[in-house]
Amino acid sequence: MPxxxxxxxWKIEDGKVKGGIQKIKLMNTTGRRQAFKMKSTDNDLHTVKPVYAFLNKDDVVDIELTRVDGGESKPDKIFLLFTPTAAETDTEAEQLFDKKASDYDHYMIPIVIDS
Known part of the structure; x- marks a missing residue:
């Protein structure tokens, strides 16, 4: 899923990391329905919406990442985990992610602090 x-x-302004909102565009080119989960290495600094969701074949979704102002300038990461759904009747994406993160197909999206 590209x-x-x-x-x-994120930029540093006046010696502090400037927060805000950025979007990640996720495209389902797998030919089948997928469930995805977003994870952050620091949930105090970053929130993600949606955390869990389904993405039908050929759908595109914008995932919103919000970072608070300030906080430590450190190399964090966002993880995008995804798995094919067993049935079209699956309605709770969260229930499909009950194993370790390494058990799923995933991408790691680095968060870079620019000075």
Whole structure:
């Protein structure tokens, strides 16, 4: 499942990391319905919407990442986990992610702090 951008950049202004909102565009080109889950290495600094969702064949979704102002300038990551759904009747994406993160197909999206 391709996505853009491949990394997220936040700027430092007046010595502090400037927060805000960025979007990740996720495209389902797998030919089948997928469930996805978003994870962050620091949930105090980053929130993601939606965390869990389904993406039908050929659908595109914008995932919103919000970073709070300030906080430590450190190399964080966002993880995008995805798995094919067993049935079209699956309605709770969260229930499909009950194993370790490494058990799923996934991407790692670096968060870069630019000075």
């Amino acid at each position: 996505y853009v951008p491949k990394e997220l950049h």
